[in-house]
Each structure stands twice: as structure tokens, then as C-alpha cells.
Amino acid sequence: MKSRIHTDQAPAAVGPYSQGVRVGDTVYVAMQLPIDPASGQLVTGDVAAQTAQVMRNIAAILQAAGASWADVVKTTVYLADIGDFAAMNAVYAGFVGDVPPARAALAARDLPRGAAVAMDALAVLEG
Secondary structure (H helix, E strand, O other): OEEEEOOOOOOOOOOOOOOEEEEOOEEEEEEEOOEOOOOOOEOOOOHHHHHHHHHHHHHHHHHHOOOOHHHEEEEEEEEOOHHHHHHHHHHHHHHHOOOOOEEEEEEOOOOHHHOOEEEEEEEEOOO
């Protein structure tokens, strides 16, 4: 059975999608932008600051689903400039722990709201 995941600690969905969806022991987190959930505004700063906000937004959705970054098995990172990979990666490493998830990272032209980075995630909860 599919259930919607929602938290006020992450940016609200602005279209016909959920922040996250749980199906059994699997949690799918929608692509997150570096938006401060309190203000609804894109965070200012470089790709490192934006990556940290994206990671916090994903963490909040995971927590609402009863999960954490330790449960994440796959992420996809979208960068407006692939030259920002190293800076994004340094921040990312601080969130994912000793067994990092599988990951794809790619350049994506024209991310929403002019963001430098966005990310989605897939987590599996162990019974």
C-alpha cells in the first residue's frame, strides 16, 4: 500500500506530487531544491550552502517517514554546473555516513528557481 509522506520541516510540494511516498519498506523522496522551508525562498550562497539545505530537506522527509540518511540506498544529484561537483561532494559526504548510497550525479540545465543543485533519494527500511 502506498502512503504519502509530508512534513512542514521541508519545502511544500508545489504541484501534483508528494514530498515523499512510502511503499512497504521503501521510501521515495521527490527531488528537493535548496529551499528554506520556513521562508519558502531559495537559500543564498554557493553550491556548498545549497547542498547542505537540500540534504537537510531530504533528512526531514526521511524522518517523517521513519527513516534517516543511514537508510538511503540511492540518490541522484543534479548540478547546474558540473564544475561544482567537488564542492557538492564535500558537503554530501558529511551526511551519508560510512556506507554511502549508490549515486548518479549529472549536469542539468535550468534547474527550477535557478538552483545550483537538486537531489532525490530512495531509502529502504529494514524491518
